[in-house]
Amino acid sequence: MNPDQKNRLLELANGHIEQKLSADEISELEALLDSSAEARRIFTDFMHDHASLHWDHISATEEENIEDFEVYRPSRLPSLPQLLAAAAVVALLALVLIRPEAAPESFATMETTEAARWESSNLPTGDGSRLNAGELRLSEGLATIAFDSGATVVLEGPAQLELIDSMNCLLKGGTAVTEVEESAQGFRIETPRANVIDHGTRFVVNVDPRSGATKTQVFEGLVEVQDPSSDESVELHTGQRNFVAGEGLGEVGDSPEEGTWSSREDKLIREGNWRTISTAYGDGTDGYVHTFAPADHISNELLLIKNGKNSARMPPHRKAYLRFDLSRFAPDSIEEAELSLQFTPTGWGLASLLSDSVFEVFGLTDDSGDDWVYGEADWETAPGNEGIQTGNELNPEKVVSLGTFTLPRGAQSGVFQLDGALLTQFLNEDQNRLATLIIVRQTSENEAGGLVHAIASKRHPTLPAPSLSVKLR
Template identity: 40%
Template sequence: MKTDETWHWLELWERARDHALTTDEQARLNDALKNNAEVRNLLAEAALLEAELRSGSLEEAPVSPAAGSTSPSRSWASRVAQVVLPLAAAIVSAGAVWLLSREPAPAATLTKASACKWGNSALPTLEGSSLQPGMLELLDGIATLKFASGAEVALEAPVTLEVVSAMECRVKKGTVVAEVPPQAKGFTIHTDETTVVDYGTRFGVSAGEDGKCLVHVIEGLVEVEHAGVKGRKELRAGQRVDYGGFIQSAANPDANVTDSQPEPGRWLPSPINDLGDGWQILTTAFGRGKDSWIQSNLKQDVTGRESYLRIKHTTHDMNLDRKAYVAFDLTRFADKHIAEAEFTLHVEPSDLGFASLVPDAVFSVYGLTDETQDSWDEKELHWSHAPAHSMASEHRTGVVEGQALKLGQFTVPQGTTRGGFTVKGPAVADFLRSDTNGLATFIIIRETDETARNGLAHAFASKENTRNTPPMLKVRLED
C-alpha cells in the first residue's frame, strides 16, 4: 500500500473513532473493511498499537535480538494474527465501524449528591459518576453537576433534567441554579419553550410542565429567548423574567383544584385522632384551629386560605421576611392532664426562591404566652399587627419579650422537600398545660439567612393543603 493511501485510511479510521465521518466516508470505510485485506490489517495494527500504548505494555525493541529469540516484527505479526485479525473479522461481519470508535468523553460529572433520592434516571446517580447525555430525575435533595465545559448546575428537587452536552442541558420540570465560569461562556439551558444563554454568570431557572418558566439572574448577564416572543431579552444581576405567570402559580399551587379531581393518594389525618395508650393527634383543621403567615412587605396580603405557610429570613431584602402562626383548639383536653406533647410541621416543595442559596436552615418555635392575643384572625393577620411581634428590626427573627416563650428548634437540611419536623419535650407540654382559654398559638421563625438575594422561602403545609398533613399537635393524656 502506498504511503498516501496508508495515511488516507488511518485518517478515516481516526475520524471514525471521533464520530466525525460523513455518510459517504463511513460507507467507503465499511466497504474497505469488508473487501480489502490490506486495509483490515493496517487498521488492526493501528488498534493494537494504541491498546499497547494505553496499557503501558509496549516495550522498547532491542537493537539486535538475542539468538533464538523471536524478532520484534514476527512477534508483532503473531500478535496481530492471534488477537486483532479476529477482531477485524468481527467488525466485517457486523458491517459497521462502531467497534473502532472511541467512547465519547463524558459531558458532565455528578460532583455532589448527598442525601438525594432519585427517580427514573437513565444515568448513574452515585456521587462522582461520569455522565453521558441522558436524563436525571431528582425527587429529594440537592445534587450538583459539573459539566466538562466548567459550568456547574445545582439541581433542586423535585426536578427532571436532561444532560445534552458539555455546553447545554434541558430542564423538563423543576428548578436549577447555574454558575458559569468565563471559559464556559455560552453555556445554555433549555426548557420546553425557553432558551437561556449565559455570558459568565450565576442564574436560576424554574420550569413547569405547562410551559411556564422563570429566569432570575443572581450575578452577571444572560440572554433569554422564548417561543412566540420576538428577539432575545438581556437580563442582568437582580433582574428576572416570568413567562406564563410562574410565580403566581407557585405561590398558590392549589388554585386550580376542583371537585372533579381525584382525592390525594396519601394518608391525611382527621382533625382529631385517638392513637391509643393516651396519645391523641390534633390538627389546625379541628374546631377553632387556624394557621397563617405574615410578610414584611406591607403591601403583601395574606388571606389565610393559602395552601402553604411561608417562612423566611433574609438580610438581603427587607420585604421578604416571613413568619408563620399556628393555633390549636384545646377544648377537648380541658379536663385532662397533658403528660407529653409534640408539635410537627410538614415541609413541602417550595417554588419561591432557590434552595442552593440557603444552607441547612434552623427554625425556632415559640409559644404565645400573652393569651389576650390568641384571638388573631387568619384573614387579618399582618406584619403591622401580629401576636408577639412588632415592626422593630430585632423582631424580624424574634418575638416581643414577655409575650412568647421559646419552646425549641428544628433544622431542615438544605434541599429537603418532604418530611415532618418536630419540636417536643417538657417545654412544649408545660406550655400547653398553662393554657387557660382553650387556644394555643405557636409562632415559627427561620433563624438562618440566605447567602444571596432570592434564596428559598420554605413552605410548610397549612390546613388548606390538599396533599399533605397540616400543622399537628400530638399529646399524651392522663386522667
C-alpha cells in the first residue's frame, strides 16, 4: 500500500468506528480491504487499538470481576468444590450471565466544591467527577455543577438536587443559583410547587424543603415560572421575583437587596392537619449535658450524644435535651406525632468502634424540670439525670421511655425519626405544655475512643433544628 492509500484506509476506518460512513464510503473501504492482505492487517490492527482503548478503560469494574473469579479457577484451588455450596456457584453463574445494566450516561460535571459536606448522595461528589442521573444532598458549603448543555448550577447547602438530564433537574430543597448559556436555553428546574424555565439568564431558585414553597429571583435575563397543576405561567425579567407557596402562582415583585433564602424555622408550619414546630419555636430550646470531655470537643451548634465505655474512671458521656413548646396544641388534641432529628458527623471518635447504634428517647414526666436553661443545665443538675453516672440511664421516677431508633454502623448523618403511641400519649398528657425529650445512646462503644454522635441544634447555621410534627384530631 502506498502512504496515500494507507492514510485513506485509516480515515475510513475512523469513520467506521464512529459509524459515520456513507454507503459509497463503505464500498470504498470494502474494495480497499479486498485489494490486499496488508490492508486487512492494518485495518484489523487499527480496530484492535480502538477495542483495547475501550476495554482497558472500562475495565475498572471488569477487572474487579475477574479478580473475584480468580479464586474459582480450579487449577489454583482444587479443593474449592468441597468448600463451596452448590447454591453459591449457581449464584455466581447468574451474576456472570445476567446482562449488566448499561452504564448510565453522564451529562454533567461536579466542577468545584467549596467547604462542601455531603450527605448520602448516590453520585460522586469529588471535584471533576462526571455525573449521571441521581440525587445530590449537600448539607453545607457550595457545589458548582456544570451541565453539558451549558447550564451551570451553584448549589448552596443545605440543598437536595436530583439530576435528570442535561436540561432538567429537580430542586427538592435549598438554593440553586443558575447561569445558563445560550446553548441551554429552556433549561428547567422543577420544584415540588413550580417549574422554573430559563430563557438565557442568571437566576436563583430557593425551595423550602418542608412545604416545597418556591422563590425565584432573576438577576439578569428572562425566566418563566410555571404552575404544573394549571399550566399557568408568569414571566420574570431582570430584577423581578416570584414566590409560589399556596395555590397558584404568586405575584411578580421587585427583588429586595438581600433576600431571605433560608427559613429560620421559628414558626409553626401547617400542612393539612399536620403542624410542625422545631426547638426554635416559642419557649422551645435544646442542648446537651456531658461528663468531662476534651476541651475542644464541645459545640454550640450540635447536640452531642455518646455512651462511653465504662471503666475505672468515668468516661465521657453525653445526652441531648430537647424542649418543645406545645402551647398551641391542647392536651389530648394530638392524634399522631413524629420527632425528626438531623444527625451530622462530628469527626470525633471512631465509627469502627461501634456496632449499629440504638438511641432511646425519653420524655420528662416531672414537669417541674421543664424550665431548664440552655447553657446552665449540666450533668449533675439536668432534670432526670440527677445522680446518674451512666451514659444510657436516667432517673426512672422522672422519665418515661418513648421508644428507640437505630443508626446503622458507620452512618453519621441523615434524618432519623421516632413516632408511635408512646410519644403521642406523652405529648397529650403533658400538663404545662412544655415537653422535654432526652435522647441517649443505648449502644456503648466496644472500646474507649468510639464515635460521638451529633444532632443539629436550633443554633446550627444550615441544618434543620430538631422538629416535632403532630397531626391534630
